[in-house]
Amino acid sequence: MNTITLIPWADWLGLVCFFALWVGYAAFAKAWTQRRQSLLATTNRYRRYWMLQATSRDPRMLDGLITQSLSQTPAFFSSTSILAIGALFALLGTTEKATELMSEIPFAQATSLIVFEFKILVLVAIFVYAFFRFSWCMRQYTFLALVIGAMPSPEDFEAGRFSRDAYVDKAARLVAAAAESFHDGLRAYYFAFAVLAWFISPLAMVLATLLVVGILYSREFRSEVLAILRD
Numbered sequence: 001m002n003t004i005t006l007i008p009w010a011d012w013l014g015l016v017c018f019f020a021l022w023v024g025y026a027a028f029a030k031a032w033t034q035r036r037q038s039l040l041a042t043t044n045r046y047r048r049y050w051m052l053q054a055t056s057r058d059p060r061m062l063d064g065l066i067t068q069s070l071s072q073t074p075a076f077f078s079s080t081s082i083l084a085i086g087a088l089f090a091l092l093g094t095t096e097k098a099t100e101l102m103s104e105i106p107f108a109q110a111t112s113l114i115v116f117e118f119k120i121l122v123l124v125a126i127f128v129y130a131f132f133r134f135s136w137c138m139r140q141y142t143f144l145a146l147v148i149g150a151m152p153s154p155e156d157f158e159a160g161r162f163s164r165d166a167y168v169d170k171a172a173r174l175v176a177a178a179a180e181s182f183h184d185g186l187r188a189y190y191f192a193f194a195v196l197a198w199f200i201s202p203l204a205m206v207l208a209t210l211l212v213v214g215i216l217y218s219r220e221f222r223s224e225v226l227a228i229l230r231d
Helices: 002-006 009-032 039-054 061-092 095-103 113-149 154-158 164-199 202-221 224-230
Strands: none
Touching (some): 009 164, 009 202, 039 061, 039 164, 039 202, 039 224, 061 113, 095 113, 164 202
């Protein structure tokens, strides 16, 4: 309770607004996709096309290479998350120097050591969440590789011994789930940048969070890439 009371109410209010915008945007994006296809939903169609093409190929070396290539990106971000967490914990050991440095930044709000450390721990929590999403994405791509490896031959599909549509749907849902996990982890990185503005002031963090939400919306629903993929 003492820790809670030592943190100013403005910081608590800014933190509540931050998470409300994060969770609210995630819910909005999922609901809005039903009316206007997002970048993730649009690329899911291509993922299904990929799995449909995979059922007609034998051997499926190309599909294995694509899966391996896709898994490298979440592996990179997963490692980066661990490095960021380590750096933040290292920063906890030098909070006095860090607070002195922040106090020299124009418009930066003066904060106590406990508030500064609390802000660092919030950043740690965000990168931990990102790590779990990226590592889960990597595992899902491993499952996808197993599904592709166990995929029946084109002749078996043509003979009707296996249902092509059922197999394609299963594999497409799996690769879409991996993409969604990666999407969640990458979104956490975007919002982590908004938390950096918290070291200036709670208001700066809220404004930065609104900016991040605007950037995410424009890229997911109004980007040039999305218009190309829709055509």
